Amino acid sequence: MMTPDPVIEFLKQSLPCRDSQIDQLYNLLAHKDHLTPPCIYVYGGASTGKTTLVTSMLQKLEIKHAIVNLVECYTSKILFESILNKLSDHKLDPTNPVPYARCDNLIDFISHLQAIEGLDRSVIVLDKAEELRNMEVNLLPGILRIRELTNLKITIILISDIVFEKYYNKSTNIEPLKVYFPQYNKDDLLEILTLDLDYVRKLAEETSVDFDVEFYKNYLNLFLSVFYRACRDLCELRHMSRSNFMKYIQPVVQKQCSVTDSMSLWRNISPILKNSLEVLYLRVDVTSEQMKSAAHSLELPYYAKYLLVAAYLASYNSAKDDKKLFVRDAGRKSRSVRDVKTKSKVSEQLNTQLGPKPFTFDRLLAIFYAILEEKVGFNNNLLAQVSSLVELRLLSTIGDGTSLDGQKYKCNVSFDFVHSIAKTIGFNIRKYLSDFSHL
Structure with a gap:
């Protein structure tokens, strides 16, 4: 042998x-x-x-x-x-x-x-x-x-x-x-992230919480059940799993439950993980106040703020609603109570709850010009600001730009974040989201 x-x-x-x-x-x-x-x-x-x-x-x-x-x-x-x-x-x-x-x-x-x-x-x-x-x-x-x-x-x-x-x-x-x-599958990611066990043990040293590899694997299974469909980037998954682990064991630290009480731990971490999903790639905390603080501290140029708002609208509105939302007098009719009720959606069906959808650069520019009241010509400065938003991970690119439809993008920021950005330019973003336009 x-x-x-x-x-x-x-x-x-x-x-x-x-x-x-x-x-x-x-x-x-x-x-x-x-x-x-x-x-x-x-x-x-x-x-x-x-x-x-x-x-x-x-x-x-x-x-x-x-x-x-x-x-x-x-x-x-x-x-x-x-x-x-x-x-x-x-x-x-x-x-x-x-x-x-x-x-x-x-x-x-x-x-x-x-x-x-x-x-x-x-x-x-x-x-x-x-x-x-x-x-x-x-x-x-x-x-x-x-x-x-x-x-x-x-x-x-x-x-x-x-x-x-x-x-x-x-x-x-x-x-x-x-x-x-090939991309890592869920089992691969679980095996790789389990290698962080020594690192998270050092993080938890001061808490005196004793846990084994099975406990950490259970946490990772819960974590991946939320994040796996939205992200396959190992670097981002590793960052998010590490940053949320201390929140996962917080009930154990506070003597509210034991390390074997998996249901209580899941009830505690589930909303936290879902909120973390909204700030994926941004490397910020998930609390509303800190999101607003991050948005205000981010010194974006004037037009870049409008581009980011336009990107959010493109990611969370259906393309078929663009004409109704952004074109003035686009054949609008008075709405009855029945129309409003039909338009109302339960939380699980809201576009803002289903995650961002990819959009083309042409659609981004069309929405940008629709929401910008002043007239500005298309120039290299706008292109550079889109690139800056990608570099800041506020937008992410889909594909390599060689498809027939052109380069596609996806907005990475949460509603709280973009709502704070929109406030700084005096823009009511709710008015232009199909989830809220019927209200």
């Missing part, structure tokens, strides 16, 4: 639920007597362990490598010089950050790579590789052919959230080996 490789054993223990991907990457990179592939494309959704696994694998195998993030290296010059600095072990002086070599184009980059010794079997990792599509047209084909151009056994690893078919153009005809990272 063969002894398992310690590198594989370590990676499978530290990165659970990624056994298949660990085996694939190990077989491609670990065998020194085999030629490594010229290019590997690692792809899958956000927070699926792609960068963590690739980084850990290269470190454990002691392979010379350079890892760069293309969001940070947004020009080819910065990209080339960052790679050269790392492969040459060049340390930048903070007072005078002179790179290993000035490198303005692909030809210079190839020349400098050939001058560095010991690059055979080295690896260049480009994280957020989808950004290559926004850079020079010859950059991606040049990167994919780096082994051919340099005559060095260098492997390129591209890490991305999208499929490789999204990169195709007339000059891209090289097909890399692909390693797919």
